[in-house]
Amino acid sequence: MAVVGAGISKFGAFADKTSRDLLVEAFQSMRGSVDRGFDPREIEALYVGNFNSELFENQGHSAPVMADWLGLTPRPATRIENACASGGAALRQGILAIASGLYDLVLVGGVEKMTGLPIEQATSVLATAGDAQYEIPAGFTFPGLYAAMATAYAAQHNLPLERLQRLLAEIAIKNHENGALNENAQFGKTIAEVMEKAREKAIMNGSRPPGWESVYDFLADMRANPVIASPLRLFDCSPISDGAAVVLLAAEDRARAFSKNPIRIIGSGQASDGALHGRSSLTSIQSARAAAREAYEMAQISPRDVKLAEVHDCFTIAEAIAGEDLGFFAQGEGIRAAQEGITNRDGRLPLNTSGGLKAKGHPVGASGVGQVVEVWKQMRCEAGARQAARDIDLALTHNVGGTGQTCLVHIFER
Amino acid sequence: MAVVGAGISKFGAFADKTSRDLLVEAFQSMRGSVDRGFDPREIEALYVGNFNSELFENQGHSAPVMADWLGLTPRPATRIENACASGGAALRQGILAIASGLYDLVLVGGVEKMTGLPIEQATSVLATAGDAQYEIPAGFTFPGLYAAMATAYAAQHNLPLERLQRLLAEIAIKNHENGALNENAQFGKTIAEVMEKAREKAIMNGSRPPGWESVYDFLADMRANPVIASPLRLFDCSPISDGAAVVLLAAEDRARAFSKNPIRIIGSGQASDGALHGRSSLTSIQSARAAAREAYEMAQISPRDVKLAEVHDCFTIAEAIAGEDLGFFAQGEGIRAAQEGITNRDGRLPLNTSGGLKAKGHPVGASGVGQVVEVWKQMRCEAGARQAARDIDLALTHNVGGTGQTCLVHIFER
Numbered sequence: 024m025a026v027v028g029a030g031i032s033k034f035g036a037f038a039d040k041t042s043r044d045l046l047v048e049a050f051q052s053m054r055g056s057v058d059r060g061f062d063p064r065e066i067e068a069l070y071v072g073n074f075n076s077e078l079f080e081n082q083g084h085s086a087p088v089m090a091d092w093l094g095l096t097p098r099p100a101t102r103i104e105n106a107c108a109s110g111g112a113a114l115r116q117g118i119l120a121i122a123s124g125l126y127d128l129v130l131v132g133g134v135e136k137m138t139g140l141p142i143e144q145a146t147s148v149l150a151t152a153g154d155a156q157y158e159i160p161a162g163f164t165f166p167g168l169y170a171a172m173a174t175a176y177a178a179q180h181n182l183p184l185e186r187l188q189r190l191l192a193e194i195a196i197k198n199h200e201n202g203a204l205n206e207n208a209q210f211g212k213t214i215a216e217v218m219e220k221a222r223e224k225a226i227m228n229g230s231r232p233p234g235w236e237s238v239y240d241f242l243a244d245m246r247a248n249p250v251i252a253s254p255l256r257l258f259d260c261s262p263i264s265d266g267a268a269v270v271l272l273a274a275e276d277r278a279r280a281f282s283k284n285p286i287r288i289i290g291s292g293q294a295s296d297g298a299l300h301g302r303s304s305l306t307s308i309q310s311a312r313a314a315a316r317e318a319y320e321m322a323q324i325s326p327r328d329v330k331l332a333e334v335h336d337c338f339t340i341a342e343a344i345a346g347e348d349l350g351f352f353a354q355g356e357g358i359r360a361a362q363e364g365i366t367n368r369d370g371r372l373p374l375n376t377s378g379g380l381k382a383k384g385h386p387v388g389a390s391g392v393g394q395v396v397e398v399w400k401q402m403r404c405e406a407g408a409r410q411a412a413r414d415i416d417l418a419l420t421h422n423v424g425g426t427g428q429t430c431l432v433h434i435f436e437r
Numbered sequence: 438m439a440v441v442g443a444g445i446s447k448f449g450a451f452a453d454k455t456s457r458d459l460l461v462e463a464f465q466s467m468r469g470s471v472d473r474g475f476d477p478r479e480i481e482a483l484y485v486g487n488f489n490s491e492l493f494e495n496q497g498h499s500a501p502v503m504a505d506w507l508g509l510t511p512r513p514a515t516r517i518e519n520a521c522a523s524g525g526a527a528l529r530q531g532i533l534a535i536a537s538g539l540y541d542l543v544l545v546g547g548v549e550k551m552t553g554l555p556i557e558q559a560t561s562v563l564a565t566a567g568d569a570q571y572e573i574p575a576g577f578t579f580p581g582l583y584a585a586m587a588t589a590y591a592a593q594h595n596l597p598l599e600r601l602q603r604l605l606a607e608i609a610i611k612n613h614e615n616g617a618l619n620e621n622a623q624f625g626k627t628i629a630e631v632m633e634k635a636r637e638k639a640i641m642n643g644s645r646p647p648g649w650e651s652v653y654d655f656l657a658d659m660r661a662n663p664v665i666a667s668p669l670r671l672f673d674c675s676p677i678s679d680g681a682a683v684v685l686l687a688a689e690d691r692a693r694a695f696s697k698n699p700i701r702i703i704g705s706g707q708a709s710d711g712a713l714h715g716r717s718s719l720t721s722i723q724s725a726r727a728a729a730r731e732a733y734e735m736a737q738i739s740p741r742d743v744k745l746a747e748v749h750d751c752f753t754i755a756e757a758i759a760g761e762d763l764g765f766f767a768q769g770e771g772i773r774a775a776q777e778g779i780t781n782r783d784g785r786l787p788l789n790t791s792g793g794l795k796a797k798g799h800p801v802g803a804s805g806v807g808q809v810v811e812v813w814k815q816m817r818c819e820a821g822a823r824q825a826a827r828d829i830d831l832a833l834t835h836n837v838g839g840t841g842q843t844c845l846v847h848i849f850e851r
Contacts, residue, residue: 084520106498123536428501
């Protein structure tokens, strides 16, 4: 089983683009990545990860619409929905479908068009990824749920909230630095650049220039970086985004017919969990640990072997917890990795070289597939300015739905 | 690959039941059907077909919620959405997952809770299974789309609309007769019984008793059977329903460990199509023809070999077209099959012995799985009063999404 092509649309807010436009854009970008070319009519099935086109675009039953727009009709087209892990879950179905022997060439897509609704409404749509019977009536939104996890994390590891916030800021700074080097990212600026722009704007407006001496001052400024759900502030949160990503999967024995440098998928793990209110721990996601265990066992590797990972940083705290759940760091250490430079592009274990959900953007259904696109580029040394310093011959993706009701982990080898 | 257990909830309108309650009810009913018993902890994965819990219940990400309520956490739980074919699509993913070698025992469920919304709103939710960009803004609802197909069918086969309506009525009469023998059906009465009840009510109210001499008079009465979207009338339409169904799938070599009489799945077909507005024919569903072709080829059988089928009669016209698309009848003949008694329980090819979507009810995501539950019962001679007269050693299910943007066909052998 291998990835033989990968493509992504621009992520951002596009008033004139629908889901189908975005998926076509990603598909066209993928076509150029298939080294030896291919005829789209060779594609035997489509799996599309999409979280909520019902509420975002009033469109259910989106898979055959997508197949139609990609010219794949009458091929089977199936929509997979596991909230923010829809893309990863679609990938797994594509893998299983090829492993079953039924298909040799399968297209896996992920897409979400979120910016057509006012922001408050988008937040309510996102809340449907929680538990409508228990969590949501209690007033929780997703920033609130992850804020509860952040608060628990601080308590468990004896971190004063300000110290926690400073460590979280390091994750945001790193991911914005990566995103600034990603031409498809929603946020194309480092936080330092955002700060300078804010300063210029203040001067232009004739206000007294803010006295920020560093990005830490900027991020500590309540006006520049307001609290969303304490302790999480604006720059701890991934944005509302439009975007799509696709990968083309081929059976092992067909991969070289399409690609000079296919990326093999050697591990896949998936697990579920109940909603946050019923868990024994708020500082570790059990489904991530179970999915990682399955993927590592299938791949017959250990966390130490992983050279790079794209992890599900819907909030900065989620990246810290992901590093621990995946076995990269001990409990309480995941939050320090960015500050210590371990997870930078030139560090021992680069995390989210794409910019992550945080800076690349988080079009929910697309995110899990977008992670694979980044891994594809990094492993083929095609990531340009954001190419990791180390040679990446083994990489991992980690895609979480909700607060961990679903988690998918995939492992790739070159 | 075999079905080793099957269960279904009562279908109907249940103000006090949510999706999760309904799925648990179906699961408990399934447990009793596994001849040699099993420990639910042996289930390795869950696939849930669900069309639109987002809009019906404000709940996305429903698969892990269901896994939690069934006690399956932390097993992988994946939600499959292909509108009214969500159940059939979930079944296919379960089959492929076992065929991949990853799992030996997989639970496939389907569920929908539709009656929580006012009927007009439910119709709007159903419309999201159409094309939100082309069909729905043109004013189409699903009765309207199938009415267009019925009108085209009448035109193509030179049937005056009244003649068409009479033939469609025969389909409704048959399916209500079957549903009246199904303890889980939403409509537990034959149309003759409905008529007598309406007559009694008129007498009780002191009105002049209606002069219906037969069910045909009753169905021709505009007050008793109003037009919904001409030529389709009330009794041509499946209802809005709550309900769930589950089947337990086992790998071939494990099936007899669970069941004395497993039902083998020998064919699976799936295909997609564009929306109705772009098709070359309104009287045949190309995705159904393609899915049937795939399933027949896989099973190495011909339509003639099929002894019984559950087909997707969301509207009476859909059963007529299904019979033709599946190769049971020539074009223009599918509509006569019920009148000629061919598709009755004691006919050559019983269709919808369960009552079909028409009388059993149509909780969208559950319907495709519910069809398999009926096939399971008929093939094991456990269908009680509605048991088909012939011995059923080969059966078929046909599950359509939208107006045919998706179709799934499965073939079963005893």
